[in-house]
Amino acid sequence: xxxxxxxxxxxxxxxxxxxxxxxxxxxxxxxxxxxxxxxxxxxxxxxxxxxxxxxxxxxxxxxxxxxxxxxxxxxxxxxxxxxxxxxxxxxxxxxxxxxxxxxxxxxxxxxxxxxxxxxxxxxxxxxxxxxxxxxxxxxxxxxxxxxxxxxxxxxxxxxxxxxxxxxxxxxxxxxxxxxxxxxxxxxxxxxxxxxxxxxxxxxxxxxxxxxxxxxxxxxxxxxxxxxxxxxxxxxxxxxxxxxxxxxxxxxxxxxxxxxxxxxxxxxxxxxxxxxxxxxxxxxxxxxx
Amino acid sequence: xxxxxxxxxxxxxxxxxxxxxxxxxxxxxxxxxxxxxxxxxxxxxxxxxxxxxxxxxxxxxxxxxxxxxxxxxxxxxxxxxxxxxxxxxxxxxxxxxxxxxxxxxxxxxxxxxxxxxxxxxxxxxxxxxxxxxxxxxxxxxxxxxxxxxxxxxxxxxxxxxxxxxxxxxxxxxxxxxxxxxxxxxxxxxxxxxxxxxxxxxxxxxxxxxxxxxxxxxxxxxxxxxxxxxxxxxxxxxxxxxxxxxxxxxxxxxxxxxxxxxxxxxxxxxxxxxxxxxxxxxxxxxxxxxxxxxxxxxxxxxxxxxxxxxxxxxxxxxxxxxxxxxxxxxxxxxxxxxxxxxxxxxxxxxxxxxxxxxxxxxxxxxxxxxxxxxxxxxxxxxxxxxxxxxxxxxxxxxxxxxxxxxxxxxxxxxxxxxxxxxxxxxxxxxxxxxxxxxxxxxxxxxxxxxxxxxxxxxxxxxxxxxxxxxxxxxxxxxxxxxxxxxxxxxxxxxxxxxxxxxxxxxxxxxxxxxxxxxxxxxxxxxxxxxxxxxxxxxxxxxxxxxxxxxxxxxxxxxxxxxxxxxxxxxxx
Numbered sequence: 001x002x003x004x005x006x007x008x009x010x011x012x013x014x015x016x017x018x019x020x021x022x023x024x025x026x027x028x029x030x031x032x033x034x035x036x037x038x039x040x041x042x043x044x045x046x047x048x049x050x051x052x053x054x055x056x057x058x059x060x061x062x063x064x065x066x067x068x069x070x071x072x073x074x075x076x077x078x079x080x081x082x083x084x085x086x087x088x089x090x091x092x093x094x095x096x097x098x099x100x101x102x103x104x105x106x107x108x109x110x111x112x113x114x115x116x117x118x119x120x121x122x123x124x125x126x127x128x129x130x131x132x133x134x135x136x137x138x139x140x141x142x143x144x145x146x147x148x149x150x151x152x153x154x155x156x157x158x159x160x161x162x163x164x165x166x167x168x169x170x171x172x173x174x175x176x177x178x179x180x181x182x183x184x185x186x187x188x189x190x191x192x193x194x195x196x197x198x199x200x201x202x203x204x205x206x207x208x209x210x211x212x213x214x215x216x217x218x219x220x221x222x223x224x225x226x227x228x229x230x231x232x233x234x235x236x237x238x239x240x241x242x243x244x245x246x247x248x249x250x251x252x253x254x255x256x257x258x259x260x261x262x263x264x265x266x267x268x269x270x271x272x273x274x275x276x277x278x279x280x281x282x283x284x285x286x287x288x
Numbered sequence: 289x290x291x292x293x294x295x296x297x298x299x300x301x302x303x304x305x306x307x308x309x310x311x312x313x314x315x316x317x318x319x320x321x322x323x324x325x326x327x328x329x330x331x332x333x334x335x336x337x338x339x340x341x342x343x344x345x346x347x348x349x350x351x352x353x354x355x356x357x358x359x360x361x362x363x364x365x366x367x368x369x370x371x372x373x374x375x376x377x378x379x380x381x382x383x384x385x386x387x388x389x390x391x392x393x394x395x396x397x398x399x400x401x402x403x404x405x406x407x408x409x410x411x412x413x414x415x416x417x418x419x420x421x422x423x424x425x426x427x428x429x430x431x432x433x434x435x436x437x438x439x440x441x442x443x444x445x446x447x448x449x450x451x452x453x454x455x456x457x458x459x460x461x462x463x464x465x466x467x468x469x470x471x472x473x474x475x476x477x478x479x480x481x482x483x484x485x486x487x488x489x490x491x492x493x494x495x496x497x498x499x500x501x502x503x504x505x506x507x508x509x510x511x512x513x514x515x516x517x518x519x520x521x522x523x524x525x526x527x528x529x530x531x532x533x534x535x536x537x538x539x540x541x542x543x544x545x546x547x548x549x550x551x552x553x554x555x556x557x558x559x560x561x562x563x564x565x566x567x568x569x570x571x572x573x574x575x576x577x578x579x580x581x582x583x584x585x586x587x588x589x590x591x592x593x594x595x596x597x598x599x600x601x602x603x604x605x606x607x608x609x610x611x612x613x614x615x616x617x618x619x620x621x622x623x624x625x626x627x628x629x630x631x632x633x634x635x636x637x638x639x640x641x642x643x644x645x646x647x648x649x650x651x652x653x654x655x656x657x658x659x660x661x662x663x664x665x666x667x668x669x670x671x672x673x674x675x676x677x678x679x680x681x682x683x684x685x686x687x688x689x690x691x692x693x694x695x696x697x698x699x700x701x702x703x704x705x706x707x708x709x710x711x712x713x714x715x716x717x718x719x720x721x722x723x724x725x726x727x728x729x730x731x732x733x734x735x736x737x738x739x740x741x742x743x744x745x746x747x748x749x750x751x752x753x754x755x756x757x758x759x760x761x762x763x764x765x766x767x768x769x770x771x772x773x774x775x776x777x778x779x780x781x782x783x784x785x786x787x788x789x790x791x792x793x794x795x796x797x798x799x800x801x802x803x804x805x806x807x808x809x810x811x812x813x814x815x816x817x818x819x820x821x822x823x824x825x826x827x828x829x830x831x832x833x834x835x836x837x838x839x840x841x842x843x844x845x846x847x848x849x850x851x852x853x854x855x856x857x858x859x
Binding site: 007008009010039040041042044046049054056057063064065066067068069070073076077078079080081082083084085087088105106109267270271274275276277279280282283286287288 | 315318319485486489493497500501505506527529531532536537541542543546548549550551553554556571574578665667682696698699700702704705708712715716718720
């Protein structure tokens with residue numbers, strides 16, 4: 001779980017946005033150690049498959065537990081970890097292909113349950129590890145190795161999706177703004193409910209969007225990223241939708257539900273209605 | 289000579305309510321000291337459709353649903369036409385003469401169940417009319433049924449004061465009709481109540497109870513016939529401190545969730561059937577790869593694809609052994625009786641925890657839906673194993689050694705990565721050839737920890753042996769006993785531990801000239817597995833969606849081997 005391991009032979013490309021996300025995640029984990037006084041072993045990082053999933057092997061500093069599971073299944077795995085052990089802090093790291101294509105079916109159920117986990121999604125709008133195929137968040141018309149004549153579908157607006165399926169806490173970030181991202185990840189970890197931090201994390205090899213995101217005055221490129229105004233009320237779902245509808249990449253805390261019960265509390269309330277029996281009592285109930 | 293057993297089939301439309309009669313008659317007779325086994329088959333729809341249930345009551349433990357019927361209870365004419373040929377010599381057709389008429393052929397007895405039942409003032413008492421008539425046909429004391437009625441509807445607050453007397457009146461009405469008819473099947477021999485405590489459960493209930501006895505803490509599942517009843521059971525009962533049961537959004541979520549839960553240190557399980565099991569494929573490979581203890585129950589139904597959701601088959605065996613891509617070979621335990629469903633589940637958890645990996649509990653529809661009286665399990669006699677847990681400091685390499693090593697649990701030092709990719713000692717991804725060799729061998733070597741399975745054997749000197757697996761055990765055993773009684777020289781072997789097979793059993797099987805494997809699939813899956821292990825095995829296959837008939841097995845074994853018995857000639 002550190003790049004000092006000589007056998008570990010995976011490398012991110014120079015300049016990859018995921019490096020910034022790694023720094024931010026390390027800072028958030030370390031801040032949590034100090035603020036909660038919980039050991040780092042209380043944190044479990046559940047990784048998807050793809051470039052971003054390798055995060056779990058390259059975290060420096062105090063080492064959390066990790067799971068590097070199956071493509072698209074980081075949420076179901078997290079569901080088991082968190083539902084079985086509500087005391088653990090569960091952080092998902094996955095890419096847009098993993099989370100929003102093959103794994104998309106799992107987002108809505110976690111949102112409805114309000115599972116208390118934090119998902120950090122690294123969006124580069126491309127399948128990097130398999131060398132540049134189109135992903136759900138790639139724009140219509142984009143030319144990639146799998147869309148040689150342009151992408152036929154519309155690009156998916158991930159933030160709108162999260163709001164629509166009922167995620168409780170939705171933040172939008174950029175991998176280059178490490179300090180802000182670290183704060184967002186920390187806040188999402190501490191939020192009691194299903195939290196997503198959606199990070200623009202460009203792929204320098206196949207879809208380098210650094211310049212589009214930040215803009216370049218010399219070249220006359222307007223930035224597509226813009227800060228969510230400070231007077232935005234994150235508990236206002238309608239306002240959050242309006243921000244998304246304004247286009248571009250809004251950056252900041254988009255939405256945070258208030259007073260929504262987290263999954264483990266819902267289950268506690270349900271169990272309080274039930275009468276628990278021992279194995280012996282259950283067996284005896286079938287006696288005649 | 290008094291009869292040793294009594295086989296009755298109830299046939300009609302789903303929704304005719306005869307499940308109550310079957311369960312009631314089974315409960316009443318077992319309370320009186322008989323042994324009983326029910327069998328059900330029905331279409332995959334909520335209500336209606338041709339449905340039948342069968343009950344066999346015996347003075348001895350019941351091995352199978354039995355062959356020829358003593359009584360066919362026909363609720364409509366179609367049911368009569370479909371089942372009349374299975375009524376044996378001297379058998380009786382009991383039919384609802386309020387719905388249709390049969391010619392007076394000397395073996396048909398018409399009683400207006402529904403109308404007579406309603407005459408007691410209880411709209412649902414028609415079933416009790418049937419029970420009363422049945423008891424008389426088998427010459428059972430009416431007191432047995434009256435005791436049952438008083439026990440079943442004892443909750444006056446719930447059922448009212450009139451239910452018991454109305455139902456007893458209905459019993460008498462049915463009895464009187466049977467007496468008037470003059471029909472009798474001969475008296476059932478007196479029961480000899482076992483001197484041990486019993487419970488009455490079906491296979492899925494036995495699995496559920498076994499899981500609780502083994503210390504199950506986490507269950508998730510997705511509705512699928514015939515495994516749904518385990519999910520429903522757990523949702524109601526796995527609700528204590530540190531317990532969790534939940535319906536997730538798919539079988540893909542089921543398998544990955546139980547992996548996550550077990551990684552967190554809790555005992556975790558799911559239950560499914562063929563289609564769901566197929567969806568779990570990749571997850572099972574993950575659990576094998578990352579060495580996470582889980583139990584997956586596959587309650588088999590007819591396949592492939594959506595197949596026959598409510599019929600029985602034993603066609604998932606090869607898939608259970610190697611459900612995932614790549615080099616995997618999963619431990620498989622297949623119970624053969626309702627009672628074994630309990631113990632197989634306990635064993636599956638023990639195996640999973642011991643070797644730190646997935647174990648498949650392979651049950652089947654015929655066991656899931658069969659209700660039977662079994663010995664009450666003694667929890668004090670059960671051995672419940674727990675995984676070896678790492679308790680050292682950080683820097684531990686869980687996968688470094690060539691053999692099983694303690695498993696770290698989140699919350700305590702020992703952080704590592706549970707990785708579905710090939711990995712090094714810490715669980716970090718690697719592509720080094722020597723690591724893949726070492727890790728592959730490590731994963732397979734752990735199977736040796738599971739070579740403690742037990743097995744049954746009988747008449748081991750014979751050169752030809754019968755070796756069923758799973759739910760074909762009961763009818764095979766009954767066929768075996770008939771053949772042996774007739775003087776046949778036939779050996780018997782049976783184990784529920786299908787992988788790894790007990791090594792001593794395999795040694796014995798390899799000595800045989802022929803091992804015959806009755807199994808409910810087309811391919812002859814278990815015999816092909818045995819042949820791959822140098823056993824001269826052949827299957828007796830059936831793929832009708834129904835369990836074997838004993839008489840068919842006797843005939844087919846005789847034909848194949850030349851062994852025969854007087855009884856087999858008589859059948």
